[in-house]
Amino acid sequence: MxxxxxxxxxxxxxxxxxxxxxxxxxxxPADVFAAWNKSAFDAKSTxxxxxxxxxxxxxxxxxxxxxxxxxxxxxxxxxxDITSKxxxxxxxxxxxxxxxxxxxxxxxxxPGAEPYVHVRVKIGESSNVRxxxxxxxxxxxxxxxxxxxxxxxxx
Amino acid sequence: xxxxxxxxxxAAAAAAGLVxxxxxxxxxxxxxxxxxxxxxxxxxxxxxxxxxxxxxxxYFREPSVNIxxxxxxxxxxxxxxxxxxxxxxxxxxxxxxxxxxxxxxxxAAKTYGKVGGFAHLATLVKRxxxxxxxxxxxxxxDTWQGSGVSLWTKGAxxxxxxxxxxxxxxxxxxxxxxxxxxxxxxxxxxxxxxxxFVAQNVKTQDFGDPVFKPYTLRTLGGVPVAxxxxxxxxxxxxxxxxxxxxxxxGIQEEELQKVVNEARGKGAQVVVxxxxxxxxxxxxxxxxxxxxxxxxxxxxxxxxxQPTVVKNAGxxxxxxxxxxxxxxxxxxxxxxxxxxxxxxxxxxxxxxxxLLPADAAMAEIIARTRAPYEQKLGERLAVTEGLLYRRxxxxxxxxxxxxxxxxxxxxxxxxxxxxFRWGTTILPGQPITLEHVMDQTAITYxxxxxxxxxxxxxxxxxxxxxxxxxxPDPYKQQGGDxxxxxxxxxTCVPGAKMxxxxxxxxxxxxxxxxxxxxxxxxxxPVAEGASGExxxxxxxxxxxxxxxxxxRKLNLPRLQGVEGNPxxx
Numbered sequence: 001m002x003x004x005x006x007x008x009x010x011x012x013x014x015x016x017x018x019x020x021x022x023x024x025x026x027x028x029p030a031d032v033f034a035a036w037n038k039s040a041f042d043a044k045s046t047x048x049x050x051x052x053x054x055x056x057x058x059x060x061x062x063x064x065x066x067x068x069x070x071x072x073x074x075x076x077x078x079x080x081d082i083t084s085k086x087x088x089x090x091x092x093x094x095x096x097x098x099x100x101x102x103x104x105x106x107x108x109x110x111p112g113a114e115p116y117v118h119v120r121v122k123i124g125e126s127s128n129v130r131x132x133x134x135x136x137x138x139x140x141x142x143x144x145x146x147x148x149x150x151x152x153x154x155x
Numbered sequence: 156x157x158x159x160x161x162x163x164x165x166a167a168a169a170a171a172g173l174v175x176x177x178x179x180x181x182x183x184x185x186x187x188x189x190x191x192x193x194x195x196x197x198x199x200x201x202x203x204x205x206x207x208x209x210x211x212x213x214y215f216r217e218p219s220v221n222i223x224x225x226x227x228x229x230x231x232x233x234x235x236x237x238x239x240x241x242x243x244x245x246x247x248x249x250x251x252x253x254x255x256x257x258x259x260x261x262x263a264a265k266t267y268g269k270v271g272g273f274a275h276l277a278t279l280v281k282r283x284x285x286x287x288x289x290x291x292x293x294x295x296x297d298t299w300q301g302s303g304v305s306l307w308t309k310g311a312x313x314x315x316x317x318x319x320x321x322x323x324x325x326x327x328x329x330x331x332x333x334x335x336x337x338x339x340x341x342x343x344x345x346x347x348x349x350x351x352f353v354a355q356n357v358k359t360q361d362f363g364d365p366v367f368k369p370y371t372l373r374t375l376g377g378v379p380v381a382x383x384x385x386x387x388x389x390x391x392x393x394x395x396x397x398x399x400x401x402x403x404x405g406i407q408e409e410e411l412q413k414v415v416n417e418a419r420g421k422g423a424q425v426v427v428x429x430x431x432x433x434x435x436x437x438x439x440x441x442x443x444x445x446x447x448x449x450x451x452x453x454x455x456x457x458x459x460x461q462p463t464v465v466k467n468a469g470x471x472x473x474x475x476x477x478x479x480x481x482x483x484x485x486x487x488x489x490x491x492x493x494x495x496x497x498x499x500x501x502x503x504x505x506x507x508x509x510l511l512p513a514d515a516a517m518a519e520i521i522a523r524t525r526a527p528y529e530q531k532l533g534e535r536l537a538v539t540e541g542l543l544y545r546r547x548x549x550x551x552x553x554x555x556x557x558x559x560x561x562x563x564x565x566x567x568x569x570x571x572x573x574x575f576r577w578g579t580t581i582l583p584g585q586p587i588t589l590e591h592v593m594d595q596t597a598i599t600y601x602x603x604x605x606x607x608x609x610x611x612x613x614x615x616x617x618x619x620x621x622x623x624x625x626x627p628d629p630y631k632q633q634g635g636d637x638x639x640x641x642x643x644x645x646t647c648v649p650g651a652k653m654x655x656x657x658x659x660x661x662x663x664x665x666x667x668x669x670x671x672x673x674x675x676x677x678x679x680p681v682a683e684g685a686s687g688e689x690x691x692x693x694x695x696x697x698x699x700x701x702x703x704x705x706x707r708k709l710n711l712p713r714l715q716g717v718e719g720n721p722x723x724x
Contacts, residue, residue, distance in 0.1 A: 004359050074396060149619055151681045152681045
């Protein structure tokens with residue numbers, strides 16, 4: 001018996017509508033964010049994007065956890081989880097540093113909401129993934145490397 | 156004669172320069188000398204892995220190059236030849252020295268004969284189980300792939316043999332290259348009630364639901380024991396992703412910790428990881444995940460005589476790796492007292508076909524499953540004048556033969572052949588049969604290709620694969636060897652960073668030009684929709700045109716910065 005949720009949904013005839021993955025592009029259109037920071041999205045380096053967002057410094061923090069594959073199974077859709085344990089987390093921003101446009105987006109965390117996001121992003125080549133958290137007027141960051149390989153040749 | 160005396164006699168004979176006739180050499184000692192393993196404690200596990208569908212005895216040469224970089228340099232499993240013997244206190248010139256190293260391979264192979272074979276393995280399993288009636292037999296995977304018959308029966312021959320062998324639990328890797336549907340069908344129907352397939356790190360892409368049971372809880376000698384499965388984490392990367400498009404893999408450390416905690420919560424006093432991570436990944440994992448007593452590992456085909464003991468926040472974890480090609484059987488006896496492992500004994504037993512009589516029932520099964528293919532497989536294509544083997548970080552003589560055939564048949568200047576670690580060994584003077592060629596090539600995506608690649612693209616491919624082998628972080632390694640390269644000379648700097656490991660690439664003495672296009676032949680493309688003549692037909696055709704194949708000239712990179720590394724002979 002197929003006990004996966006996909007199987008249950010297929011059985012119920014409602015498959016397909018519930019895949020809850022955000023694609024990078026979904027965060028871009030201006031109608032999603034009224035205050036879309038065009039210069040941050042157009043920036044070609046993380047440093048420039050941060051500048052455009054008026055973030056001058058971010059302290060390294062072990063209280064931000066990025067969960068991402070060490071080696072991506074498919075660079076076109078890499079699942080990434082970010083959790084912030086920093087009290088008063090207001091937003092979580094994500095950057096894929098080697099992408100042509102590193103800034104992926106910012107998730108605002110409503111008061112009382114759990115500071116956790118799950119996204120699927122395109123990663124063109126092996127790159128650091130950087131999460132920047134805003135909390136109580138300060139910024140914090142952490143980094144994880146995701147390797148993207150051409151594949152083949154496994155033992 | 157006890158085991159020590161037996162080894163001394165053989166060592167003395169070897170020292171005297173005697174080339175012993177195999178039966179005579181082995182007849183000097185009863186199999187008891189090598190295979191007497193008195194039971195210890197109250198919980199016993201038997202483990203084999205990466206047999207790659209080798210049902211009959213084979214020759215298998217261990218590597219002479221297995222370089223460890225970073226923290227792995229000079230530590231097991233990255234020891235070869237004499238350095239390995241010394242580290243594990245194994246007498247040179249003994250059957251065990253032959254089993255664990257490449258040393259004096261041809262002469263020793265003639266002396267001690269073939270290794271492995273399920274009929275011989277079955278005899279050993281029965282012998283060990285006679286003293287350990289409730290011992291579990293664990294199979295680490297890469298079981299259904301590696302031979303012509305397994306390919307043509309989609310692993311059905313191996314499933315039948317494993318059930319007869321008495322395998323209790325398995326996990327997988329190459330099994331997945333038959334496609335998700337075949338694996339599910341085998342697990343749910345053919346293995347049902349006999350062999351449990353466990354893998355905590357395979358989930359559905361959509362919701363992250365488990366595809367397989369993550370672990371099984373058994374009671375052995377009155378002690379609850381959990382066997383957690385860990386499939387090869389990089390299956391969709393190292394092998395075609397389209398075969399398992401709806402599944403996601405990965406190491407999944409945090410999930411593993413949860414599974415271990417859950418098993419402990421349900422009363423498990425012993426937790427063992429049946430792993431297809433590869434030994435370097437297992438060593439790192441053991442330092443980070445708490446509550447695993449032992450990792451019985453495979454994938455990297457390392458025949459490591461004794462486990463490495465890794466300390467972590469929860470205590471200590473044994474990390475073992477049990478070789479390949481049904482050449483070895485691990486025996487892990489544990490004494491569990493007061494809910495904890497209080498002591499252990501471990502042996503990695505080489506399976507010498509001449510020392511272990513064939514089990515009749517198993518021999519009959521093998522003969523029956525082979526019968527429809529026997530004639531085809533037995534075709535003698537040519538005789539080899541040199542030793543043909545595959546295993547080693549950079550190249551093997553059988554790979555060189557494949558590269559030579561590819562370049563000649565396809566009219567290519569350069570050829571690539573994947574750094575697989577399976578594939579058996581053929582002694583000089585032996586006929587090369589179609590079966591031997593299948594042993595090196597039997598995969599579900601065997602297409603041979605001819606492409607035009609620029610010098611820059613060639614460099615990119617080599618750097619990419621080299622990083623899978625020498626990235627200092629084991630979690631970023633994939634456990635295969637370097638892609639074998641024909642025609643092109645290069646220098647490899649294993650300790651450099653990615654992008655700087657492949658230097659001084661030359662074709663016919665001239666530096667490779669980044670913008671120039673070159674004709675490159677290859678096989679085993681992982682992209683969907685690839686096509687081409689199966690590689691075994693290319694190689695078989697090339698061999699048929701020759702009666703005799705002279706020793707191959709190995710194209711090896713010049714190595715830089717690893718002088719004195721005990722992973723190089």
